[in-house]
Amino acid sequence: MKAASGITSRAHPLWLAYILHRLSGLALALFLPLHLWVLALAMTDPERLDGFLNLTEAGAVKLAEFGLVFLLAVHMFGGLRLMAMEWLPWSTSQKTLAASAAAISFLISLLFFLKAI
């Protein structure tokens, strides 16, 4: 009951925008070392890199790329939203801003997805 009572008061757009920003940031931070390691294979083990590049043809990997672009877009727009909110003296319509940031990032990631398949 204690846990549940904490959760209900978080069910509003700005809190969800907050947690989405944190989680996308964490996920990107975990992805980046892997990403750089794969890129580094170009110097150390080109054949293995080619193996990785062939993987990108697989449907599951394309789906993962969609997720990655989504995370990047959500984190970028979420960050812009935060900076706008804290550095520009805006007082209203922040919820609308948060929602449209998520919508635009979703749109962009969807475009990448459609291009990929």
Added chain:
Amino acid sequence: MTNDVLKVTIERSADVPDVFEVPAFESQTVLDVVSWIQQNADPTLSYRFACRVGMCGSCAMMVNGVPRWTCRTHINKVLDGNEITIGPLRNLPVIKDLAVDMDPFFDKWVSAEGVHHGTLTRVDPIAPVDEDSAARVEANAGIECINCSVCYAACDTVTGNPEYLGPAALQRAWTLLNDAKDEGRVAILDAVSGSGGCHNCHSMGSCTAYCPNDLDPMSAIAGLKRETAKSFFKRGR
């Protein structure tokens, strides 16, 4: 309403919930329900209220997990079927049952320099206030705070950092910073830029979402972030 009996769960201290059956009346507030229990079912139930019209800020409680002013919250708006769970405010020490110790909340109000910093005496003429100035508009936006601690209970940053001054105290600091009659600018900026200050805020917005008076502490805190940053780059503090 179809049900004539409400099933009311009171989260009493030490995680012991008590369930009461309360007759449903028309136009009943959450506070009415709590009062009915105390007057008719369990006289040992402790809770706090005073004005019953949303002015004094004493009766805030967690209602179905959301902090609310119970005297102005109609039971029909928050009932889940015919059930409701009422608990003490979050983020404050519970004294007994539904009564919390508000001391940390008020102490932080003072720590944030939420006090008048005057330089004039009673023999000086009254300082003119330009009602249309941008600063006055900012100040006016926050002066209807009733110190109910709903924002403080809603804030996850307060939960995570006991040092954090919280939305109400910081909004008060922002109001005074914009008040032409207050001369405490440096003291306020110092107070709100410390380890428990405005830069802890993650802009989750729960304060603004649940403020019963529709105030916007989150934007007030954003204002403090801007002013403290400006002060830092201009004066190095």
